[in-house]
Amino acid sequence: MISFVNRYIASIVLLLSVLISSFEITILGKPISNYVNLQLILIYVFKISNPGLNFGKGIFLFLISIISDVLNGLWFGTSGILYFIVFAVAAFQASIKLRSFFISEWISFGVSLIIAYCVFFGLEFLHHETIYKNAQTTHNHMTEIMPLLTNFIITLLVYPIFWFIISKLVSQNAYR
């Protein structure tokens, strides 16, 4: 049982983070998920700290993304696209490095977040275009940029904490 948990620790932790994120822990009146995108950090850190880890060749990652879409009320595939963008950047970064170099990993995490958030903004744009195509009200997309920007900055700043915890303590035994 322990060896099973160790082997699939990355997928289990990611699944739990998706499930538990519905317990609202608030900071300054807003839920913590408004500030930090925990799932993207976990995917990146697990892959970087253990390059052999592949989330069941991506199948578990895809299934978890579907669960996340259902629980967040998003269209199917939205989380999947974001998760796989971050996973692809992490896989690329893990394959080109000879040894762990924290700053370059952190910068490439920032790059993966920028790509993921741009895609998310585009998908949200399509979402609103569909919702409001028959409505008489207008929707100002600029109002969505600030929460996304805040989330991006805090997620980037929080990365070192998770990197330290996962790369030093958890990820050594996980290889799936």
Next chain:
Amino acid sequence: MKFASSENVDVKKNIIIFIIISLILFFIDRSDNKYFKVTRSAINDGIIYATVVLKSPFNFISDTVSSFNNFFVDEKIIAKNKLLDLENEVTKLKNEKITLLLQLENLKKITGEENYKFETIKTKVLSFKSNILSESIIINKGSLHGISSGDPIVKNNMLVGKITDVNFSSSYGILITNINSRVPVRIGEKNYNAIAVGNPSNANTINLDFLPKEYSLNEDDYVYTTSIDNIMPDGILVGQIKKDKQDKFYLKPMYDFNQMDYLTIVKMGK
């Protein structure tokens, strides 16, 4: 036997395949295909109820921890908290009485008893989820119970949100504070029409769009839903008008969004 490099090639291939599958799923879901909608409803119901079961041990742990903490809290503090709770309850009931009387008068003047011609159904909130851009809830009633997309979610005749997506036996709803929420409202005694829109910069306030060119609002004016195009029933209390530091008017919702255990859905029968 596979070498590490061949496995890496497999994974890279899989990443591309899953991104393509995700994109295909996204566009099929967006196209609102009726066959996919049925499949989606079944998948949603399955995952939602499985999540409720999986989350139950965590709920149990969280409840146990809070009751364990309460056990060690000083009795005086408990008594003080109870007193505060009771005082809050009295204030709340007084407010409710005032608002209900005002609402009743307004309803009599304008729409009679239109508010009560719709059937309602009680539901339990399965999950409250908040991500970067939206606060949404999942409830335990769906199309099998006659709920349809756009139905208002209320509690004690105060508007909480509306249904956005319906599965067979569960549904998604958004709160009125959600930035995607648009509710037609009328304001105060002058009955100005406007659209209440969630405020992304402050979760506990709502902006008012499409107000008349010249308007004069009073602080503490009550805001009700209006039944333009039969989107909402008329006369559900939404909130009160308040002024911010820059003397700008905004709408403060009446409902306390921390109390979301059981809610009522007004079936609009669309």
